[in-house]
Amino acid sequence: MNIGDVAERSGLPPKTIRYYEDIGLIRPGRSANGYRAFRENDLHKLAFIGRARTLGFTIEECRTLLDLYEDENRESAVVKRIAEDHLARIDEKIAQLKSMRATLAELVAACHGDSRPDCPIIEDLGRGGRPDDPA
Amino acid sequence: MNIGDVAERSGLPPKTIRYYEDIGLIRPGRSANGYRAFRENDLHKLAFIGRARTLGFTIEECRTLLDLYEDENRESAVVKRIAEDHLARIDEKIAQLKSMRATLAELVAACHGDSRPDCPIIEDLGRGGRPDDPA
DNA sequence: CTTGACCCTCCAGTGACTGGAAGCATTACC
DNA sequence: GGTAATGCTTCCAGTCACTGGAGGGTCAAG
Numbered sequence: 001m002n003i004g005d006v007a008e009r010s011g012l013p014p015k016t017i018r019y020y021e022d023i024g025l026i027r028p029g030r031s032a033n034g035y036r037a038f039r040e041n042d043l044h045k046l047a048f049i050g051r052a053r054t055l056g057f058t059i060e061e062c063r064t065l066l067d068l069y070e071d072e073n074r075e076s077a078v079v080k081r082i083a084e085d086h087l088a089r090i091d092e093k094i095a096q097l098k099s100m101r102a103t104l105a106e107l108v109a110a111c112h113g114d115s116r117p118d119c120p121i122i123e124d125l126g127r128g129g130r131p132d133d134p135a
Numbered sequence: 136m137n138i139g140d141v142a143e144r145s146g147l148p149p150k151t152i153r154y155y156e157d158i159g160l161i162r163p164g165r166s167a168n169g170y171r172a173f174r175e176n177d178l179h180k181l182a183f184i185g186r187a188r189t190l191g192f193t194i195e196e197c198r199t200l201l202d203l204y205e206d207e208n209r210e211s212a213v214v215k216r217i218a219e220d221h222l223a224r225i226d227e228k229i230a231q232l233k234s235m236r237a238t239l240a241e242l243v244a245a246c247h248g249d250s251r252p253d254c255p256i257i258e259d260l261g262r263g264g265r266p267d268d269p270a
Numbered sequence: 271c272t273t274g275a276c277c278c279t280c281c282a283g284t285g286a287c288t289g290g291a292a293g294c295a296t297t298a299c300c
Numbered sequence: 301g302g303t304a305a306t307g308c309t310t311c312c313a314g315t316c317a318c319t320g321g322a323g324g325g326t327c328a329a330g
Contacts, residue, residue, distance in 0.1 A: 004307065010263075014308090015288060023286090033295060035308055047263035054264065056235045059286065069257055079256050080248035083239060090236045094229060100191045101225045104218060113215035121214050122204055128145075128182035129189065139276065149277085150319060158317095168326060170277055194317065 001038040010046040017046060025049060025063060045069075057086055103129075136173040145181040152181060160184060160198060180204075192221055238264075 007014045020026050021036070026045050028036040048069060052062045061082055068074040103124075110120040123132075142149045155161050156171070161180050163171040183204060187197045196217055203209040238259075245255040258267075 076254035119211035
């Protein structure tokens with residue numbers, strides 16, 4: 001298989017696949033003409049990585065997970081721990097975004113959004129986010 | 136004020152403040168010794184940027200917001216629209232993360248996490264995320 | 271007078287790609 | 301058989317928003 005076929009079948013752009021080879025996630029062979037020659041196994045790995053990436057795992061986690069994928073004697077506990085850590089990070093990010101969202105939504109709701117210059121959003125930013133002190 | 140004072144009062148690291156000057160967000164003067172000389176106005180701007188960044192606005196949005204901050208004749212509608220766009224982006228990200236989280240939580244729950252190698256997490260990744268077909 | 275804290279600039283690296291240029295290889299079509 | 305369009309190759313640079321570090325000047329205290 002050439003890179004184009006693998007790209008189509010794995011859903012990853014050729015550029016990304018080359019990048020994954022660069023950083024050592026896969027090692028396709030080479031044809032006589034210098035083209036990368038992918039085997040089914042490479043395709044499986046790429047699909048694996050693609051899936052892991054859509055679940056938000058970092059490349060380094062993907063590397064570890066790939067090793068575990070190939071390791072017949074892996075302990076599922078190791079895999080589970082990586083996933084749990086990642087889950088915790090996701091929860092943190094969600095919490096952060098929700099907090100941002102809440103503040104921002106309040107400000108947006110308070111802004112009349114017309115042609116006049118006064119604007120609670122700008123005022124909040126200008127106060128550095130400290131609560132308003134109308135005294 | 137030297138950069139250290141401004142860093143402390145704005146909560147931004149000196150490196151970041153220098154970077155903000157580099158990209159033209161602020162323009163502090165210079166003392167005879169070559170040190171940056173910040174005025175109160177610079178500090179206000181930095182606090183403004185810092186706040187906007189914690190709310191997740193990009194640097195380019197900060198630039199625009201700063202312009203609006205300084206513009207006595209701004210229309211609050213313009214500000215509101217930027218904030219609304221940003222809000223929509225945040226909502227998108229939250230949705231994405233929640234979807235990741237849901238899938239990942241299922242997999243984690245299904246993994247017994249002991250010394251045996253069989254693991255629903257690895258299996259999902261290996262299938263590229265396609266639903267299991269036990270037939 | 272030296273020590274240490276502070277400041278300066280410039281370069282390089284982060285993560286995970288992505289875009290583009292320059293140049294072979296192959297394939298499709300007439 | 302020629303030629304034009306793909307497709308493949310490598311390498312360099314850019315993205316975003318910083319961050320780390322080297323190498324060196326400046327300033328206040330003891």
